[in-house]
């Protein structure tokens with residue numbers, strides 16, 4: 001297919017295309033350099049930059065969860081959270097991201113027991129507001145429970161989210177992440193219903209490291225967006241339902257390769273999903289831990305998966321549509337995406 005006549009090169013066009021990020025973990029946005037700063041603040045024997053980079057190197061999904069834990073263990077004070085959040089907004093803005101919906105793992109904070117979420121959230125909000133004012137990128141929060149910690153702990157997390165939403169309306173939803181094999185979504189049906197009652201939007205990681213039944217379960221407990229959905233391709237009936245209902249899929253290509261959940265780029269279903277009419281969105285998950293970011297994912301889709309630039313625009317529009325933004329902002333962003341020139 002002929003490309004439109006571009007006045008700029010595709011990389012620059014993708015940079016300036018207004019983008020929305022829907023699947024990003026706050027604790028997964030820490031750059032190795034920031035991790036060294038945190039380590040100098042808190043570790044008796046601080047990490048070197050090489051050591052920090054090594055932490056981001058792992059062989060499989062369990063190794064990734066270990067690395068993620070190593071990073072979160074070095075978040076010791078509310079100030080650390082403020083710094084991390086501000087840095088995240090700056091980094092997003094630099095990629096042309098106009099809005100992001102970002103997971104915060106209250107599940108890990110509660111389990112660590114070192115800091116109270118009530119003390120951390122105001123610091124995160126300081127970082128967000130400073131970042132928004134300075135760089136213009138808006139951020140919503142999705143409060144994440146760790147599924148393999150069980151339903152009780154998830155229930156605590158979702159109640160905290162509901163209570164804090166009154167003070168911090170930027171908290172818009174909840175989700176479950178972690179090891180799918182040790183935390184089937186079915187168990188969370190009631191706590192998801194409670195969260196919905198409390199006005200929270202529902203998401204769930206599903207079909208990342210286990211099969212399509214995990215995605216069915218997520219849909220059945222009311223998840224409005226599915227994180228990853230990598231294994232949907234193994235179930236034609238599920239593919240039909242996802243297409244029919246246009247359930248947004250928060251896809252994370254580089255993440256899937258780096259965690260070993262997908263063996264190779266040419267085995268990744270992102271383009272097949274798109275061509276099958278599924279509601280695909282591109283996301284970065286834990287960018288520095290995967291050596292990527294949202295702009296990198298857009299460039300990858302264009303350069304390696306054969307999306308045309310017009311289809312890249314469609315992907316950007318999908319993310320606006322799938323966001324939890326109010327209607328007026330969606331309309332404005334949609335216009336910005338549609339009217340973005342060549």
Ligand SMILES: [Zn+2]
Pocket residue numbers: 023025177205227285
């Ligand atoms: Zn994720």
